Amino acid sequence: MENCCKPSLLFHILCLLVLTQMTSLVTAKDFLVFGPSDPIVATLGGEAILPCSVFPVMSVENMEELRWFRTRFSEAVFVYRDQEEQKEGQLPGYSQRTSLVKDQFHEGKAAVRIQNVQESDSGIYVCHFKQGHFHEEAILELKVAAMGSVPEVYIKGPEEGGVCVVCMTSGWYPEPQVHWRDSRGEDLPASSETLHEDAEGLFSTETSLVLRDSSVRNVTCSTFNPILGQEKAMAMVIPEPFFPQASPWKADISEILKMMQVLLLLTSCLLMRAHSARLRLQWKWSHFQLEKDESQMTKEDALRTATWRKAHLYADWRKEHFQTWTFTLDPGSAHPTLVISQDRMRVTRKDTIVCLDGLFSVLGTKGISSGRYYWEVKLANGEGSKWILGVCREGVERKGFYFESPEKGFWTVGQSSCGYFAYVDRGRASLSIRQAPQSVGVFVDYDEGDISFYNMSDMSHIFSFHKASLSGTLLPYFRLMSGNVSMTVSSMACVSEGQEGEEGEK
Template sequence: MGIYCKPSVLFQDSYLLVLTQLLCWVTTMARLCQELCSSDVQETHKPGTKHFAVFPFIPLTATSVSTEGFRVFGPSDPVVAAPGREAILPCSVSPAMSVENMEELRWFRTRFSQAVFVYRDQEEQKEEQMIEYSWRTSLVKDKFHEGKAAVRIQNVQESDSGIYVCHFKQGHFHEEAILELKVAAMGSVPEVYIKGPEDGGVCVVCMTSGWYPEPQVHWRDSRGEILPASSETLHEDAEGLITTETSLVLRDSSVRNVTCSTFNPVLGQEKAMAMVIPEPFFPQASPWKTAFLVILTMMGLLVLGTISLFGWERFVRLKLQKEQIHIHCEKDELQTEKEDALRTASESPQLQQTDSESPGGPGVLESR
C-alpha cells in the first residue's frame, strides 16, 4: 500500500514486542476501524477508565506517539468539593503531548449533549453549555503543554455531584475518560469535654463543625457498643456546612472511657475522639446521705404525728368546753327554776294574809 510508519512505537507490555513492519500494519488498520466504529461513551464505564477502539483481530493495547494516537485518563478517585467552594475536574492524555491545538476538549454529564464546558478551535463554546453551568466554569490551561487540562466549577452545589466525562478529539480520533464529583465535606475532629453533673450522672458533650451532608454522630464505650445520646442539636451556616453538638449523660461509673465518632455517609469516612472520665466526676453514694434521708423521713413523721396530736387535743378540749358550757347552762336553768319556785312559794302566804285583812273578808272579794 506504500505506507511508511515511523518505527518508534510505545508498548504497555514488553511481551507484545513484534516486528516494526507488522505493528505499522496493525496501527494503520486500527486507525481505519476507529474511523468507522467511533461512538459515544457508555454509562457503564467506571471513573478513571477510558474508551478506545481496538482492532478486533489483534488483542493489543498499544499507544502511538503520533498526534492521533493517545488515551485520556481521569482521576481514579472521586473529586471531592464542599458546597459553595470550587471543584477541579482534571483529565490528561498519554503519551504526554500538548493539547493546546487539539480540535475539541469537552466535559459533559452522562450524555454528550449535556455539555458542562466545550473548548473547540482554541475558543470556549458557550452556546453548547448547559445553562446551570454558565459563568461558573472555566478552563485550566497552565499544564496544556504537559497534556493536562481541567475544568474549574465554582460555587459547587448539591446538583453538581455525579458522573462527568471528558472528551478529547483530534481529527477523526477521540478518547473519553470518566470521573466522579462528590459534593461533601469532612469537618473538624470532634471536641469532647465534660459539662458537669446532670440527672444523677455526668454530662459529656461532643462538638464538631464543617460537615456536609449531615453527619452521623455516635457515642461508644470502650467495647465499641453504642451509647444513646441524651440530646443533639444541628446548625447550618451560610455555605451549608453543618455544626453538631451531641450530649451524653453517663450514670454508670464503670463506663470510664467514651468515644465520640462523626461519620460522613457520602465519603464513607469518619473522625473520632476518645475521652477518659475521672471517677471524682461521678456522683458518689455517701452513708451520710442515707442517714440524712432516714432522719428527714422520721422528722417528717414526727411532725405529722405532732400535728395530729395537737389537732386531737384541740378537738377534745373544744368538746370538753362545749360540755362544760352545756352543764353550766343546765345549772343556770335549774337555778333559775329553783329561784322561781321559791319566789312563787314566798308570795303565796302574803297573798292569803292580804285577803284575810281586807274589809268584807273573803265574801267581799267574791262579790267583786
C-alpha cells in the same frame, strides 16, 4: 527473464510504501482519553481539579473540542472549542466558577478547575475530546466533603439515675458518624442523636450519653467524615460527685467546674498534638503509596481501568453495551401463594398466606448461558414489604428454608425490615441506598462473571458481584417474602404469550 521481474519488484515496493503511509494515517488520528481511576475528593467551598489526558501523548492545544459534562452531553460544565471558551450550552451553576488549566497542553493533559465547590458538584463527570470525526471520552467521579467544628462536650445534668453528657458539632458534609468511647477505646451506646441539615446542605448533630457507672468517668466524643477519612474528637473527665449514686448534687459547684475547664484544656491540647501527628503520618503514607502505585502502573493498565469504568460505572452506558433480555414469568415455577398476571409480566401475593416453607418465589421462562443482557423490574412497595430479586442457576434447590447466597447458586439483592441487603459468600451485606428504588436494573455479563444491580429511579449503583463463578444457565429470580409488594418485568421489548410459548417449545 530479468526484465520481466523488474516491474514486479517495483510494484511490490510501491504497495509496501502505500500500506505504510495508510497505517501511519490511521494511528496518527486515533487516541484514548483517561482520567483518575479513583474518585477526586474536594472540600466544600474550596476548589476541585478534573484532569484528563490522551494516550499516546500528543498536544491537545489545537484539538477541535474539549468538553466536560455531567450525565448528559448537553449538560456542559466547560466547553473549549476552536481554542476559545464557549458559553453556549453551559449549565448556569458553572458559568462563573470554572476555568481551563492549560499549562500541560503540550504533554497531552487538560483539566477544568471548579472554584467554590458546592454540595451539588458531587457526582459523575465526563471529559470528551474531539478531533475531526474522531472522539473519545473518560469518566471521573467527584466527592465533596467538609470537616465541621471540633465537638463541644458538656454535662447536661442528672438523668435516669445517671449523668447526661451532650456532644454538639456542626458544619459537616456528608452526614458524619458520631461515636462515644471510654478510656479504653470501647464504644458507648448513645441515648439519643439529633441530626439537622441547614440551608447550605451542611449537617450538625447533637448526641447525648447517659452514664450510670461512676467508674466510667473518662469519655470521648469523636466525629468522623467517611469521605475524607478524618475525625475530630473531644474528651471529658466527669468528676465522681456528678454521679447521683455517689453523692447528691452540691450547691457549691464552681470549684468542680474550674477543675473541669483545666482538664478540658489539657485534653484538647493533647488531642490536637496527637491529631496533627496522625495527619502528618497519613500524608507521608499516602504520598509513599502514590509514588509506589505510579511506578508500577503502566499506560496499558490505565487504559484498561478507563475502559472498565466507562462500561460499568454508569447505568445508561451499560444499556448501550448490553442487550435487552425479553422473557415472561413461568407459572409452573411459581409458589401456589403467588398470583401471575395474564400477560405473565407481573407477580403479586394473595391476600391471606398461611405457609411454612417460606418459598414465595417464581422464575423467568428463559435462561442466560453467555453474552451480556439486562432487564428492569418495577417495584410496588407497600408497608412492611420484603422482597428479593436477581438471578439463580437453573435447577437450584428452592424448597424449605434457604438463603440466596452465591454458593447456593443465587446472585440477588433485596429489602427486609432492616433495610436493603445482598447475600455474599461471607454472609449478609447491608447496602446504603439514598433513594428507594421504584425500578431495579439487572445487568448480567455472563462471560466476565459480573452481575450488577442499578437503581433506575436515580441511575445509581446498588451492588455488584464481580468475578462470580457462573456455570450452566442463569434464570431470572423473584421472591416475595411478606408485605404488600408486587414485581413487574419491564416490557422494554414486549413479546406476546404466543411468542413466549413458541420459544419455550423450542
